Structure formats: C-alpha cells, structure tokens
Amino acid sequence: MDEPYPKMHQPGDLRLPTATGNTQPLWQALAKLVPDFNGRRVLAIHSGDGWFCRYAVNHGAIAVLGIDDLPSNITASRKTASSDRLRYRIMPDHALDRITGTYDYVLGTFDALNPEFHQATEALSKRLTPSGQMLVTVNTSTEIPATDERLQLQQLVSDQLVINRWYQIHDTRLNQNQQLHFLLSAQRRIRSYH
Numbered sequence: 001m002d003e004p005y006p007k008m009h010q011p012g013d014l015r016l017p018t019a020t021g022n023t024q025p026l027w028q029a030l031a032k033l034v035p036d037f038n039g040r041r042v043l044a045i046h047s048g049d050g051w052f053c054r055y056a057v058n059h060g061a062i063a064v065l066g067i068d069d070l071p072s073n074i075t076a077s078r079k080t081a082s083s084d085r086l087r088y089r090i091m092p093d094h095a096l097d098r099i100t101g102t103y104d105y106v107l108g109t110f111d112a113l114n115p116e117f118h119q120a121t122e123a124l125s126k127r128l129t130p131s132g133q134m135l136v137t138v139n140t141s142t143e144i145p146a147t148d149e150r151l152q153l154q155q156l157v158s159d160q161l162v163i164n165r166w167y168q169i170h171d172t173r174l175n176q177n178q179q180l181h182f183l184l185s186a187q188r189r190i191r192s193y194h
Contacts, residue, residue, distance in 0.1 A: 016054035016081040025171040026137045027052040029183055030107045033135050037061040043127060045108030050077030057085050067091050097123040104132050112140040117156055125160035125188055134161060134186045161186040
C-alpha cells in the first residue's frame with residue numbers, strides 16, 4: 001500500500017503536464033498577470049481541462065481548487081494529473097456561494113451575458129483574502145457600443161469589488177469577430193466605518 005495513486009505527483013516529482021496551454025489563450029492571459037504563485041492559494045472558476053490549475057501548481061501554488069460545471073471537464077482534468085495541492089469540484093455558477101475557504105487569487109472565465117455573472121462575482125468576492133486579487137476574463141457580444149463597454153462591465157461586477165484595471169485581450173487564437181474578450185483585475189472593497 002506504499003504505492004502512490006496513479007498519476008499522483010509527489011513533492012519533488014516531475015512537473016504536472018501543461019501541453020494543452022497553447023489551446024487556452026484566455027487562461028494564458030490570466031496566468032501572465034499573476035505576479036507570484038509561490039505559497040499562494042488559488043481558485044480557478046470554469047477551469048476547463050485544468051491547464052491553468054496544473055500551471056499554478058507547477059509555479060508554486062500551495063493549494064489550487066478548479067471548479068467547472070461540466071462533469072466531463074472535471075473527469076478529464078483528474079485523469080490528466082493530480083497532486084496533493086490540486087483539487088477539482090463540479091459546481092454550477094449559481095452554487096459558487098458554497099465554496100469555502102479564502103484564496104489569494106480567484107481567477108476565471110465568464111460570459112457577460114450569463115445572468116448569474118453578478119451573483120458569481122458577489123460570491124467569489126467573499127472568498128478573497130484581504131489582499132487577494134480577482135482576475136477574470138469576460139466575453140461579451142460586439143453589439144455593445146464601444147463607449148459603453150466599461151460602464152456596462154462595471155455594472156455587471158459585484159459592488160464588493162473594486163476594478164483596478166481592465167483591457168481587451170487581443171489574441172489571434174480568439175474569434176474577435178463574434179466576441180470581445182476583456183480582462184478585469186479587481187480586489188475586495190475595503191469598507192471603512194467612522
């Protein structure tokens with residue numbers, strides 16, 4: 001019984017596989033914005049095939065939780081690789097308030113037209129440590145007038161978060177004709193009481 005579980009990587013073992021990274025442009029954009037994973041707790045929403053989760057573990061995250069609403073994505077992620085620092089859960093957006101614990105980084109990919117987006121950012125804001133950061137990509141229709149994009153996106157995000165910056169993601173692997181892809185960086189709003 002001293003044998004590790006299949007594909008379980010032990011401390012000091014080889015890195016978790018990240019070969020699918022080239023097919024994950026939104027997650028790659030998010031990964032580039034995290035200054036340091038070392039010793040951090042990471043929550044990944046809509047984690048897909050788990051590429052970003054494995055990437056975070058490889059770069060020093062001490063705990064990573066990948067959430068996706070598709071059982072097939074979670075099953076595939078678990079089959080690809082596992083680690084004592086990596087967990088996955090099947091969970092729809094309307095149940096994100098069931099997540100427990102706090103995280104230094106909450107990252108995810110969202111569709112602005114999803115009616116549960118505001119509720120999701122509200123629930124996730126509560127999972128951030130006081131100095132934590134939320135980094136999310138938001139896909140939206142190109143039908144939104146360019147001058148109103150920032151205002152409309154800010155209204156979709158929980159008022160518990162302060163958006164530090166946002167910008168449009170340009171990547172040839174994304175179909176820019178059908179959707180705009182924005183990246184938002186936010187932190188918990190600190191309330192001061194006098």
